Amino acid sequence: MTAVATSTSQPVAARSWFGRHRGNLGLHTAIVILMIIWLIPTIGLLLNSFRSAADVNNSGWWTALFPPYDFSFNNYASVINQNGIGAAFINSLFISIPATIIPIFVAAFAAYAFSWMEFPGRNLLFVAVVGLLVVPLQTTLIPILRLYAGLHIHLGPIQIDGLNGQFLAVWLAHTGYGLPFAVYLLRNFMGSLPREVFESAAIDGASPVTSFFRLAIPMSVPAIAALAIFQFLFVWNDLLVSLVYIGLSNAANLPLTATIANLVNQFGGGWELLGAAAFMSMALPLVVFFTLQRYFVRGIVGGSVKG
Amino acid sequence: MDPRLITAIIVVVGVPGVLVGYIWGTEQLLRIFPERAKPRIRPWLWLAPAFAFLGLFLVYPTIGTIIRSFFSRFELNQKFIGFDNYIWFFTSSDALNALKNNLLWLVFLTLFTVALGLLVATLVDRVRYESAAKSVIFLPLAISMVAASVIWYFMYAYKTPGEQQIGTLNGALGVAGVGPVPWIQTDTLSLNTFMLIIIMTWMWTGFGMVIISAALKGINPELLEAARVDGATEWQVFRGIVFPLLVPTLAVVSTTMVITALKTFDIVYTLTNGQFGTQVVANLMIHEMFTGFGDFGKASALAVILLLAIVPIMGFNIRQFRAQEAVR
Numbered sequence: 001m002t003a004v005a006t007s008t009s010q011p012v013a014a015r016s017w018f019g020r021h022r023g024n025l026g027l028h029t030a031i032v033i034l035m036i037i038w039l040i041p042t043i044g045l046l047l048n049s050f051r052s053a054a055d056v057n058n059s060g061w062w063t064a065l066f067p068p069y070d071f072s073f074n075n076y077a078s079v080i081n082q083n084g085i086g087a088a089f090i091n092s093l094f095i096s097i098p099a100t101i102i103p104i105f106v107a108a109f110a111a112y113a114f115s116w117m118e119f120p121g122r123n124l125l126f127v128a129v130v131g132l133l134v135v136p137l138q139t140t141l142i143p144i145l146r147l148y149a150g151l152h153i154h155l156g157p158i159q160i161d162g163l164n165g166q167f168l169a170v171w172l173a174h175t176g177y178g179l180p181f182a183v184y185l186l187r188n189f190m191g192s193l194p195r196e197v198f199e200s201a202a203i204d205g206a207s208p209v210t211s212f213f214r215l216a217i218p219m220s221v222p223a224i225a226a227l228a229i230f231q232f233l234f235v236w237n238d239l240l241v242s243l244v245y246i247g248l249s250n251a252a253n254l255p256l257t258a259t260i261a262n263l264v265n266q267f268g269g270g271w272e273l274l275g276a277a278a279f280m281s282m283a284l285p286l287v288v289f290f291t292l293q294r295y296f297v298r299g300i301v302g303g304s305v306k307g
Numbered sequence: 308m309d310p311r312l313i314t315a316i317i318v319v320v321g322v323p324g325v326l327v328g329y330i331w332g333t334e335q336l337l338r339i340f341p342e343r344a345k346p347r348i349r350p351w352l353w354l355a356p357a358f359a360f361l362g363l364f365l366v367y368p369t370i371g372t373i374i375r376s377f378f379s380r381f382e383l384n385q386k387f388i389g390f391d392n393y394i395w396f397f398t399s400s401d402a403l404n405a406l407k408n409n410l411l412w413l414v415f416l417t418l419f420t421v422a423l424g425l426l427v428a429t430l431v432d433r434v435r436y437e438s439a440a441k442s443v444i445f446l447p448l449a450i451s452m453v454a455a456s457v458i459w460y461f462m463y464a465y466k467t468p469g470e471q472q473i474g475t476l477n478g479a480l481g482v483a484g485v486g487p488v489p490w491i492q493t494d495t496l497s498l499n500t501f502m503l504i505i506i507m508t509w510m511w512t513g514f515g516m517v518i519i520s521a522a523l524k525g526i527n528p529e530l531l532e533a534a535r536v537d538g539a540t541e542w543q544v545f546r547g548i549v550f551p552l553l554v555p556t557l558a559v560v561s562t563t564m565v566i567t568a569l570k571t572f573d574i575v576y577t578l579t580n581g582q583f584g585t586q587v588v589a590n591l592m593i594h595e596m597f598t599g600f601g602d603f604g605k606a607s608a609l610a611v612i613l614l615l616a617i618v619p620i621m622g623f624n625i626r627q628f629r630a631q632e633a634v635r
Contacts, residue, residue, distance in 0.1 A: 024433075031430055035443045041509065042447075044475055045458045059471055060478045061461060098318045103360075105326040110357035117350040129357070132365050134621035136570055138592055138610040140364060142603050143371030171318070176364020179357055208349060209334050213327075237451035239573045240593075248597065257453040261577045264457065271460065278457035282450045289449040293442065296449070297517055 049075055049275035056272035075276035084259060085277045092236055092255040092281070094167055099174035099235045100228055106175065107182030108224070112212050114183070115190040116198055126187065132180040141244050144173060148245065165250030170242055177241070178231050189223035190216055226295045233285055233296075256281040329356065369614070376607035380600070392608035402609075405586040408500050412568040412587065415501065419508040420564050421557055424515020429545065431516075432523055441520065445513030452510065452573035459506045460578070463490040494584035503574050503585060511567065515560045522556040523549070562620050569616050588613055 044061040050071035051064055064071070080086035113119075114126050148163035163169040193216065201211045217224070239257045246253050254262070260277050263270075289296060333352040337345050376393070379386040396402045431440045447455060464474030468486050472478045477487040490502045526549060534544050572589035579585045581594060592609040595602045 027430060027433060031434060031440050034427060034430075035440055038443050038447070038509065040475065041458045041462050044461050048461060057473065060473050060475065062475075062478065094315050098315070098322060101319060102322055102326075105323055106356045106360060109326075109330060109353045113350045113353035117353065118346065119350040122350075125354075129361065132361060134614075134618050135365050135369055136610070136613045136617055138570070138589055139372050139614045140368035141372075141610070142375060142596070142607055143368035144364065147368075167314070172360075173364055176360045179360055180365070183357060207334055208353075209330055212330070233449060237453075239451065239453055239576065240589075243576075244593070244596075257451050257573075260457065261453045261573075264460075264577050265580065271457075271464075274457050274460075278454040282454050285449040285451070286446075289446065293445075297445075 045275045045278060047071075048272060049279050051075075051272060053270070053272045056275075075272050076280070079273045079276045079280070085256065085280060087252070088254060088256045088259040089280060091167075091253055092257075095170050095174075095242065095255050096232055096235045098167075098171045099178075100232045102171060103175040103178040103182050103231060104224060104227060107179055107186050107227075108217065108220075109212075110179075110183050111186035111190050112208075112216050114187045115193075116211070116216070117208070126183075129180055130184050133184070137177060137240060140173075140177075145244060162249075163245075164248075165246055165253060167246075167253060169245040173241055173245060174231075174235050174238075178234065182227055182231065185227050186220065186223055189220050193219050222295070225292070229288055229292050229296050233288065236285060326356070372607045372610050372614075375603060376611045378604050378607075380602035380604050388604070392604050393612075395605060396608055396612060401586060402588075402591060404584060405581075405588045405591045408497070408585060408587050409569060409571070411497055411500050412504055412507075412571050413565055415504050416507050416511070416568040416571075417561050417564040419504065420511045420515045421561050423508065423512040424519050424560060425553070425557065427512065427516045428520040428523055429549075432520065441513075441516065444516055447510040448513045450510075452507075453577050455506055455510055456574050456577040459509070463502055465489040465492070491578060492583050497584070499579070499583055500585050503578065506574055507567070507571070511564065515564070518560055519553060519556055522553055526552055558623075562623055565620050566617055569613060569620075 047061040047064045048056050050073070051061070052070065052072070052074065055064070055070065110129070114122060145164065148169050151160060151163050153160040160166075163172075197215055197219075198211055201215060206214070236255075237257060238255075239261055242255050243258045243261075246255075247258060251262075256277070260274065260281060263274060263277065330353065333349070336352070337349060340348060377387060377389060379388050379391075396406075427440075427444055431437045434440065461473070462475045464472070465477055465487055466472050466474075472481050472487055474487075474490075476490065480487060488498075491499050493499055530548060531544055534548055535541075539547070570589055571587050572593070575581060575585055575587050575590045576593065581587070581590045586594075588609055592606045592613075595606040595609065
């Protein structure tokens with residue numbers, strides 16, 4: 001960390017300066033050291049996920065950097081087939097996709113109304129919706145758990161005896177939890193679209209439904225993309241919600257996060273398998289991250305009030 | 308075919324269909340009303356789905372939890388017990404330990420992420436490989452805290468002295484000639500809680516960095532150039548101009564981190580489940596809900612305590628953010 005201190009206390013020239021000079025060695029050293037520190041934990045687990053149980057338990061991952069090399073996909077193969085990680089991956093998809101789509105639609109309707117319709121109490125209601133960002137998920141768990149348990153619907157093919165353990169329970173809950181942020185983000189974006197566009201559409205006789213689907217939605221694609229990525233990662237990475245609403249009643253429906261967390265407690269010795277499982281759970285977020293980083297960053301910067 | 312796949316397809320295609328159909332249906336419904344009444348009714352029909360979800364999943368359960376926190380544990384024969392659940396919180400050693408740990412999380416996670424985020428954002432602003440460096444620091448934020456816990460298990464892994472160490476930190480200590488430390492099991496000076504806080508710092512520094520970096524880019528470069536021309540050193544420019552302009556941004560990042568620290572759950576649940584003196588309020592709540600017959604009264608009181616701690620901070624956060632938006 002001394003390298004960091006010296007580089008900030010010394011005069012460092014502005015960006016254009018670098019075009020003509022070699023640059024400040026202390027600065028570069030500090031940044032490269034930080035990058036290495038940030039990467040080491042992940043690299044260690046990645047190497048271990050390709051090593052045999054005996055290797056993982058008897059020598060550090062760094063020994064695998066030197067010959068003889070002995071890497072294999074065995075951990076991935078056995079974790080997919082034997083430890084239910086393959087099924088949990090599918091569960092995570094089943095949970096995340098609807099739990100991303102539903103709140104975006106619901107929030108888009110509300111955001112459009114808040115942006116381009118006149119009604120009494122508009123600002124007050126919007127502040128109230130944003131104010132719900134303060135509610136920690138923990139405050140909602142018990143009443144919803146009991147509400148789900150008491151839900152009995154018998155209507156022809158629809159036979160519901162308690163929602164706990166079902167994907168539907170998690171889809172609905174995530175929709176509710178994601179809405180304050182989703183409405184906030186979309187309303188800020190839709191509200192900043194040019195007024196003339198909507199006014200001239202109305203003069204030409206377009207109904208609000210037409211304006212919404214033909215104008216507001218296509219023009220809001222950047223905000224919707226940011227929101228979709230954000231909500232998808234939030235649901236995909238969530239542990240608490242699935243643990244509470246699915247966990248006890250139906251372990252077969254648990255997503256990757258909860259399955260891995262439970263394996264950590266049971267395994268004791270089988271950490272080489274957990275490495276493979278963890279990387280499977282990281283695969284989709286990393287793809288999303290590398291392909292859509294721009295939108296992801298925009299979502300974070302635009303939504304730094306999400307609790 | 309897996310019946311769940313069929314369900315999923317129905318949901319993915321059907322739910323948007325139903326929602327679009329709903330909005331289209333409201334317009335048909337509005338036809339029966341006179342022209343003048345339409346604009347007054349329409350907004351409420353567009354808001355109805357959102358308000359239904361918010362009411363059912365946030366407003367109603369929050370009120371329910373507050374009421375439930377004043378009642379005894381058993382679902383049958385519930386008794387009103389006043390503030391007993393809260394008195395338990397402030398007298399039981401488990402709960403007080405969780406409170407102490409949450410305070411450690413609050414102070415140090417916030418301090419570490421804001422300081423490191425500011426440092427990284429300022430440093431990488433001056434180099435050409437800025438976006439690559441930022442990606443590396445930002446990456447952990449995309450993965451789950453459960454995956455981060457597994458990743459860091461191999462940083463902290465401990466074997467008894469004499470055995471070959473498999474954990475990165477203990478391996479490094481060995482090279483330096485120092486004996487291994489059981490990082491996760493040692494609660495002397497809350498060492499293990501600090502080790503868990505470091506995992507979250509690794510994850511969330513990128514968050515602070517991205518927001519602070521965006522604010523840095525927003526500072527007028529002519530302002531800095533003028534100071535440099537006047538002979539100010541780079542440190543003076545940072546101290547006198549950049550830092551004061553960043554204060555509102557740092558406040559937003561800090562409050563977000565305080566809230567994240569208060570709600571800490573995943574990492575503690577995965578790595579220790581509250582053992583070795585690392586308990587936190589959110590994990591204690593899950594413990595109260597699902598251990599033995601469960602005590603929803605105490606669990607509710609714990610949730611209300613989290614709510615009471617978060618509300619003022621979040622209020623400040625939203626106000627700060629709106630003020631900042633207004634300036635832009």
